Amino acid sequence: MEKINYFLAAVYQGIKKRRPEGTPYFNICFGITGILLLNLFGVFVAFRTLFHIDLLTESKNVLITCSLIFASIVFFVVRMIIPFEKIDSIEVDIKDIKRNRVFFLLYCFLSLFIVLILLFPSVRHR
Numbered sequence: 200m201e202k203i204n205y206f207l208a209a210v211y212q213g214i215k216k217r218r219p220e221g222t223p224y225f226n227i228c229f230g231i232t233g234i235l236l237l238n239l240f241g242v243f244v245a246f247r248t249l250f251h252i253d254l255l256t257e258s259k260n261v262l263i264t265c266s267l268i269f270a271s272i273v274f275f276v277v278r279m280i281i282p283f284e285k286i287d288s289i290e291v292d293i294k295d296i297k298r299n300r301v302f303f304l305l306y307c308f309l310s311l312f313i314v315l316i317l318l319f320p321s322v323r324h325r
Contacts, residue, residue: 208289
């Protein structure tokens, strides 16, 4: 957990130095929530593709509402797990800030790429 906190502190410090008037803590929590939801969606798509099960039988409005509620719950859990005081108090080297920012962006793109690859077979051709 200590390495994860250091990684998050490095990304937080990078955002804070780039935009001091912004909300870097919210951006970190929102980014982590987005990555978690993207990875959970990837697992859902893989499960759906492997077992050929259509789990989306409800209406779109119900699906969107449930997704927003689930995303809100995940966001608040991330905020409880990553307290602001802990992230703000960790001292981070400039070199680590740049390296962790690049790592975070690569992880985001890799996660998105994997979800798109998993999603490709489930798209029906008309």
